[in-house]
Amino acid sequence: MNTDRKAAIAAYKERKTIAGIYVVRCAASGEAWVGQAPNLETIQNRIWFTLRQGGHPCRSLQAAWNTHGEAGLTFDECERLEDEESTYVRNALLKERVQHWRAELKAEAI
Numbered sequence: 001m002n003t004d005r006k007a008a009i010a011a012y013k014e015r016k017t018i019a020g021i022y023v024v025r026c027a028a029s030g031e032a033w034v035g036q037a038p039n040l041e042t043i044q045n046r047i048w049f050t051l052r053q054g055g056h057p058c059r060s061l062q063a064a065w066n067t068h069g070e071a072g073l074t075f076d077e078c079e080r081l082e083d084e085e086s087t088y089v090r091n092a093l094l095k096e097r098v099q100h101w102r103a104e105l106k107a108e109a110i
Helices: 002-014 040-053 059-068 087-105
Strands: 020-026 032-037 073-080
Touching: 020 040, 020 059, 020 087, 032 040, 032 087, 040 059, 040 073, 059 073, 073 087
Parallel strands: none
Antiparallel strands: 020 032, 020 073
16 A cells, blocks of 8 residues: 555656646636646646635636636637756746737736
């Protein structure tokens, strides 16, 4: 049992995360919010959790959630970044690409 647990922890620590850019849209209002994440696979859960709690730092996104509810918002990936060894290079690339997508989608920052 103990070795299974250690193996599971080791596998969790070694998993690859996929960094990238995402968009949250509100169909009713036409608003869009673009953000960046070091791990695209977990960011939606984090955003939805803070919205459910009523404490998301992006006021316009929280207002859209309060008005239209969870069903009124969608989450999509815009772009996945190639695996990058350097955290500095990855962060610089994320910053550059998030600016591109915000302009492209006429979206607010999240």
